[in-house]
Amino acid sequence: MTSPASASRPLRLGCCGSMISPVTDPLGAAIAGQLAAAGFDYLELSLRDLAALSESAQADLAAELRRAGIGCEACNNFFPPDIRLTGPAADLSGALRYAERALAAAARLGATTVVFGSSGARNVPAGFSVKAAWSQLHALLSALGSIAARHHITIAIEHLNRSESNILNTVAEGWRMMREVGHPRVRLLVDAYHLQQENESSSIVAEVARDVAHVHVAEGADRVFPSGDDAALRDFFAHLRASGYTGRCSIEAFTRDFSADAPRALRVCRELATG
Numbered sequence: 001m002t003s004p005a006s007a008s009r010p011l012r013l014g015c016c017g018s019m020i021s022p023v024t025d026p027l028g029a030a031i032a033g034q035l036a037a038a039g040f041d042y043l044e045l046s047l048r049d050l051a052a053l054s055e056s057a058q059a060d061l062a063a064e065l066r067r068a069g070i071g072c073e074a075c076n077n078f079f080p081p082d083i084r085l086t087g088p089a090a091d092l093s094g095a096l097r098y099a100e101r102a103l104a105a106a107a108r109l110g111a112t113t114v115v116f117g118s119s120g121a122r123n124v125p126a127g128f129s130v131k132a133a134w135s136q137l138h139a140l141l142s143a144l145g146s147i148a149a150r151h152h153i154t155i156a157i158e159h160l161n162r163s164e165s166n167i168l169n170t171v172a173e174g175w176r177m178m179r180e181v182g183h184p185r186v187r188l189l190v191d192a193y194h195l196q197q198e199n200e201s202s203s204i205v206a207e208v209a210r211d212v213a214h215v216h217v218a219e220g221a222d223r224v225f226p227s228g229d230d231a232a233l234r235d236f237f238a239h240l241r242a243s244g245y246t247g248r249c250s251i252e253a254f255t256r257d258f259s260a261d262a263p264r265a266l267r268v269c270r271e272l273a274t275g
Contacts, residue, residue: 011245011273013266016076016216016252018046027053029061031258032068038263042073044250047114048080051102062109072109074214074248076158078102081120085140086133086167088125095140099147107151113214113248114148115189116141117158119165133167138180145183156189156214161197170200175208187213191252192236193223202232202239209243217269218253225253225261228268237272249273 015035017028024030027049035043043065050058065071083098084090106114124133141155148155159174168174171190178188188211195202205212217237219230226233240249251269255261 010270011215011240012041012073012248013269013273014042014044014073014248014250015040015262016044016250018049018077019252019254020258029064031262032065032070034259034262036068036070038266040070040262040266042248043070044074044076044115044252045072045109045111046077047075047102047106048077050075050109051098051105053105055105055108058105058108065109072106072111074113074115074250075106075111076115076117076216076250076252078114078116078155079118079121081118083121085118085122086124086136087128090136092136092139092143096143096147099144103147103151103153106153112152113154113156115156115158115214115216116144117160117165117189119160122165122167124166130167134177137167138177141177141181141186142183145181145185148185153185154213155186157186158189158191158216159194159198160191161194163197164194169194170198171195171204171208172200175211178211187211189214189216190240191216192233193218193252195236196232197221202236205236205239205245206243209245212243212245212247214247215240215245215249216252217249218251223253225251225255225265226268226272227261227264228271234272237269238275241273241275 017031028045157174159171162169190212219226
């Protein structure tokens, strides 16, 4: 149940930049100025693209965001698909070397949450045991916790629907993995779109609320910017409010008209978040 203290604290609302112009701006930084002007609290960048930049380019990007008046508080797209995390080609030591570099890059920009979705990297190869793949991801996340702690970052396990991933498909499965790992820097993401695609009830938000580090939202099966017309998204936010969650919530969605959709979606999410 929401306490009076938590009810007075609004969610921090951000936007995942990498889905706006994925071909021309996979990092997602080009919209920074527009987000700031619209009143968003933060920008969520693609970590695999951030990590590919030199340290000097990362410093330049940090300066650009400061000039734009908005910070990068979270990152998605943790691992690139060519770093295998499951199957016979999985390379734990290589993945951890990459993670050290990537999490350092995220920390330089001020991010304190990194989302572990990375379907291309984590998907289980055909013919490989899902149980064995689960163990591989468990070992990875257990080791990532210590790296994340050094950089003052929390890893948020993202459940991905079965059209995108063949492992960790529900909030319940992500929560189970989080509890098995048992590291304070490895927590849970709840994504309204993936939850709806898997027909998982929004009521699970109350059950997992104390372990949620981050939230993603979008509207409908087309995964578009919220317009206020989606009953399922209203229900999701109602459960989020009731849970007392007061962290960050990023719009992770597609749009054909960002300049029009972004301010409207921000207004809608603020209204839904406050009831």
